[in-house]
Amino acid sequence: MTPAQRRSWVTWVREAFRVSTRRACRATGVWRSLLTYQSTRPPQDALRRRLRELAAVRVSYGYRRLHTVLRREGWAVNPKRIYRLYCAEELQLRRKRPRRRRRAVPRGPRRSATRPNEVWAMDFMHDTLADGRLVRVLTLIDSYTRESLALVAQPRFRGEDVALVLRAVGAQRGLPRWITVDNGTEFTSRALDAWAYWNHVQLDFSRPGKPGDNCLIEAFNGSLRRECLSQHWFASIAEAQQILDHWRTDYNTERPHRSLANRPPAEHHRGGSFIPSPNRLLSCTS
Numbered sequence: 001m002t003p004a005q006r007r008s009w010v011t012w013v014r015e016a017f018r019v020s021t022r023r024a025c026r027a028t029g030v031w032r033s034l035l036t037y038q039s040t041r042p043p044q045d046a047l048r049r050r051l052r053e054l055a056a057v058r059v060s061y062g063y064r065r066l067h068t069v070l071r072r073e074g075w076a077v078n079p080k081r082i083y084r085l086y087c088a089e090e091l092q093l094r095r096k097r098p099r100r101r102r103r104a105v106p107r108g109p110r111r112s113a114t115r116p117n118e119v120w121a122m123d124f125m126h127d128t129l130a131d132g133r134l135v136r137v138l139t140l141i142d143s144y145t146r147e148s149l150a151l152v153a154q155p156r157f158r159g160e161d162v163a164l165v166l167r168a169v170g171a172q173r174g175l176p177r178w179i180t181v182d183n184g185t186e187f188t189s190r191a192l193d194a195w196a197y198w199n200h201v202q203l204d205f206s207r208p209g210k211p212g213d214n215c216l217i218e219a220f221n222g223s224l225r226r227e228c229l230s231q232h233w234f235a236s237i238a239e240a241q242q243i244l245d246h247w248r249t250d251y252n253t254e255r256p257h258r259s260l261a262n263r264p265p266a267e268h269h270r271g272g273s274f275i276p277s278p279n280r281l282l283s284c285t286s
Helices: 003-017 023-026 032-036 043-056 063-072 079-088 159-173 190-200 209-227 237-253 266-271
Strands: 119-128 134-142 148-154 177-180 202-205
Touching: 003 023, 003 032, 023 032, 043 079, 063 079, 063 202, 119 209, 134 159, 134 209, 134 237, 148 159, 148 237, 177 190, 177 209, 190 202, 209 266, 237 266
Parallel strands: 119 177, 177 202
Antiparallel strands: 119 134, 134 148
């Protein structure tokens, strides 16, 4: 029971039975000093104000990521203080968790990346423009560094369009050995199959109806949906591409990533020091 609940309990007993505060505390087992205590803790208005500003800009960040951002800015605070102020300012996120109607079934491990640029993951997302037109977004990440390699918005995609995007990214950083994809028509097309064959890239298809086989790109898509697509109303494809490029830069260079010990993906790609988080030891195959 929290101190506030104990105070309210004593108040209720005192008013309901019309007894003194001393007798109400004796009956409930609450110390009288709890009722008369006056906190001497500083209000920390500057920290509260900065926390509200960050939460207003990055509305999908929880208190742990906000704590990482504050530490980068020079605030000498620990996560417990940020959590207390985070709750006091009523900044908590409430996400609807899907109900699991079936028990999880153990399956064999998937191929995991052991170095950068070895395994990529690719998928599609959908959104709607302001005039009702549909837009598709091709997402591509490096499975080891979690770096976003491409975010391309177009009205529609064919296998040839996907191959062009992969060729452009490969020209900048080289091609991987494997690309994890689902069974969409663009990924199973002859054009993409021919591109993969001539470039010595193996397409690793997930099992039908098993999005968990490509869990890394699904997690990335969830972040993209919460932090970008759900917060903007695109007027055109060009505006959508501009906002996606800006979010991709922020994701790669600024956004703390939990599986990378709260470091941005680009920091590891640049050759800086890299300390993997224990979260990377948790396989997505469970």
